[in-house]
Amino acid sequence: MENTPTKVVQEPADAITREVVDLMAGLVALFHREYEEAAAARSLTGAQAKVLALLRRGPMPMRHIAQTLSCEPSNITGIVDRLEARGFVTRQADPQDRRVKLVAATEAGRSASEELRESLNFAREPLATLAEDERTTLRDLLRRMLEGADPETDPS
Amino acid sequence: MENTPTKVVQEPADAITREVVDLMAGLVALFHREYEEAAAARSLTGAQAKVLALLRRGPMPMRHIAQTLSCEPSNITGIVDRLEARGFVTRQADPQDRRVKLVAATEAGRSASEELRESLNFAREPLATLAEDERTTLRDLLRRMLEGADPETDPS
DNA sequence: CTGAACATTTGACAACGTGAACCTTTCACG
DNA sequence: CGTGAAAGGTTCACGTTGTCAAATGTTCAG
Numbered sequence: 001m002e003n004t005p006t007k008v009v010q011e012p013a014d015a016i017t018r019e020v021v022d023l024m025a026g027l028v029a030l031f032h033r034e035y036e037e038a039a040a041a042r043s044l045t046g047a048q049a050k051v052l053a054l055l056r057r058g059p060m061p062m063r064h065i066a067q068t069l070s071c072e073p074s075n076i077t078g079i080v081d082r083l084e085a086r087g088f089v090t091r092q093a094d095p096q097d098r099r100v101k102l103v104a105a106t107e108a109g110r111s112a113s114e115e116l117r118e119s120l121n122f123a124r125e126p127l128a129t130l131a132e133d134e135r136t137t138l139r140d141l142l143r144r145m146l147e148g149a150d151p152e153t154d155p156s
Numbered sequence: 157m158e159n160t161p162t163k164v165v166q167e168p169a170d171a172i173t174r175e176v177v178d179l180m181a182g183l184v185a186l187f188h189r190e191y192e193e194a195a196a197a198r199s200l201t202g203a204q205a206k207v208l209a210l211l212r213r214g215p216m217p218m219r220h221i222a223q224t225l226s227c228e229p230s231n232i233t234g235i236v237d238r239l240e241a242r243g244f245v246t247r248q249a250d251p252q253d254r255r256v257k258l259v260a261a262t263e264a265g266r267s268a269s270e271e272l273r274e275s276l277n278f279a280r281e282p283l284a285t286l287a288e289d290e291r292t293t294l295r296d297l298l299r300r301m302l303e304g305a306d307p308e309t310d311p312s
Numbered sequence: 313c314t315g316a317a318c319a320t321t322t323g324a325c326a327a328c329g330t331g332a333a334c335c336t337t338t339c340a341c342g
Numbered sequence: 343c344g345t346g347a348a349a350g351g352t353t354c355a356c357g358t359t360g361t362c363a364a365a366t367g368t369t370c371a372g
Contacts, residue, residue: 016291017283021276023298024187030302031184033226045358063319070189075360077321082358099319099368120177126301127173135172138297141290142179145282146186201327219350231329233352238327255337255350 030126038119042112047079052088052105052113059104061094088112186282194275198268203235208244208261208269215260217250244268 032046039049047069054065062080066073080103083089088109094100105113127135188202195205203225210221218236222229236259239245244265250256261269283291 016288016295020283020291020295020298023295023302024183026302027180027298028184028187028191031180032188035184047359061319071359072361073320074322074362078359097319097369101320127176129300130297132172134297135176137293139172139176139179141286141294141297142176142183144285146179146182147285203328217350227328228330229351230331230353234328253338253350257351 035120038116041119042116044112044116048083048088049113049116051076051079051083051103052109053117055089055103055105056110056113059092059102061100061102063100065103083109190276194272197275198272200268200272204239204244205269205272207232207235207239207259208265209273211245211259211261212266212269215248215258217256217258219256221259239265 035049036046039046042049044052050069051065054060054068062076063073065080066076069076080089080091084091087106089103089105091101091103094102130138191205192202195202198205200208206225207221210216210224218232219229221236222232225232236245236247240247243262245259245261247257247259250258286294
């Protein structure tokens with residue numbers, strides 16, 4: 001109990017970095033609230049909305065969903081159950097490997113997800129306060145921060 | 157079902173804004189994961205850690221906690237119960253208004269929260285890829301986006 | 313063919329979160 | 343005053359997320 005469990009070596013973190021981290025925290029909180037709210041407006045939970053969003057690129061094995069969301073596969077079972085019960089996704093066996101089940105969004109699922117995405121006017125008010133070139137700068141900075149780190153937003 | 161439920165009037169959202177929103181989503185996911193992980197490493201849940209973080213500025217009525225976290229007050233009861241059971245917070249009656257219960261972090265609570273905050277090396281790797289002046293720019297942009305919007309990160 | 317590894321499911325359990333009902337306290341108003 | 347409405351917390355019932363451990367079915371290497 002007397003030494004920090006996971007990380008030990010860590011630079012002191014300068015003032016700017018620290019402040020950026022705090023600002024991020026605020027942004028994250030804001031975003032999270034809005035996302036959850038937008039999902040709820042379509043009687044989806046945040047987790048369901050996330051899964052649905054993942055499936056926009058096509059069917060996906062549950063294992064992959066679990067990995068992307070960094071949670072246990074057994075958790076996905078329940079979420080997909082509920083989405084399936086409402087007709088937003090289907091489970092189909094993968095012909096290549098009969099162990100895996102491919103989850104695919106139905107038309108209803110796709111459009112619900114798309115609608116939600118469109119309604120995400122998060123950061124639209126906040127972003128509106130920035131000039132165009134500032135937004136570009138922000139985009140570039142965020143891009144650089146995220147490159148190689150994030151599987152979810154990978155546009156491939 | 158044929159018209160969007162909540163929002164109707166909404167500008168088309170230019171490409172840059174849209175991309176920034178997507179990048180934010182990635183960042184949010186990343187941050188969220190790390191936060192939850194860092195909390196878990198101290199056997200706290202995310203919600204408990206958030207409450208504890210709120211109390212760093214001093215005791216606070218439960219009602220206020222609920223408002224800041226935008227959730228129902230009844231939810232806070234349980235979270236504070238669990239924090240209290242572990243000796244991280246105490247409940248004390250507000251002398252001004254005996255309906256109110258002020259939640260205060262104990263020394264253990266404060267240090268746990270501080271430790272967690274320090275360990276949040278989120279964005280330290282991501283941020284490390286940015287030069288100092290870029291970090292400053294990022295900070296300024298984020299500040300402007302959040303000003304007037306976010307009660308949680310208010311540095312007062 | 314056998315056993316290890318893998319994908320999913322099931323079941324038990326804890327935490328979060330909501331909504332409604334309830335108790336106590338406060339406060340405005342007659 | 344004294345009464346009733348409103349506010350702060352709690353409790354209860356309920357559904358969703360999340361974990362872990364055990365089971366089932368499938369694949370694949372040896």
